[in-house]
Amino acid sequence: MISDLTHTTVLVENVDDAIEWYTDKLGFELRDDEEFAPGMRWVTVAPEGGDVEVALQEPSDEYGEGMAAEMRDRIGKGTTTVLAVDDCRATVAELEERGVEITREPEEVPWGVHANIVDLYGNPYNLVETR
Known part of the structure; x- marks a missing residue:
């Protein structure tokens, strides 16, 4: 069954601005920042020494025009929680x-x-x- 909470996703308008805000304002550390497909990045931040990471996700047209627009509409309205099994x-x-x-x-x-x-x-x- 479920054994742990590992990540939570936050939709953001600009991932670079979000990295700056989370690291400067909250004191989080940048854990990952890698491009995994053209125009798409995997970026996570977390409290120093913390186990749960926040994935900062910027809607991209690479997801498809309709999907990107839907994601933009959800910015600030919810998260996706990742559960380890x-x-x-x-x-x-x-x-x-x-x-x-x-x-x-x-x-x-x-x-x-x-x-x-x-x-x-x-x-x-x-x-x-x-x-």
């Missing part, structure tokens, strides 16, 4: 038996296996089994 497929099966809505079935990704669920209000969660 030991076995993503088994966890999804157990959660599904309990009536949890699965919005993305488990799939292999470069870092392991992941799936998506939502809570009773539609708040999204990403279940991640890392390699």
Whole structure:
């Protein structure tokens, strides 16, 4: 089952401005800043020594025009919480038996296996089994 909270995603208008604000205003440290696809970056910040990281995500047209516009509309209105699991497929099966809505079935990704669920209000969660 779920074993830890690892990341939370915050949508931002400009990732460089957000890095500056989180590091200068909150004293967070920059953990990752890497381009993973053209025009798309993986950026995380966290309190020094903290375990949970904040992923700063800037909507990009690389996601698709409609998706980027939808993401921009959500800036400041919510987050996605990442939950660590030991076995993503088994966890999804157990959660599904309990009536949890699965919005993305488990799939292999470069870092392991992941799936998506939502809570009773539609708040999204990403279940991640890392390699």
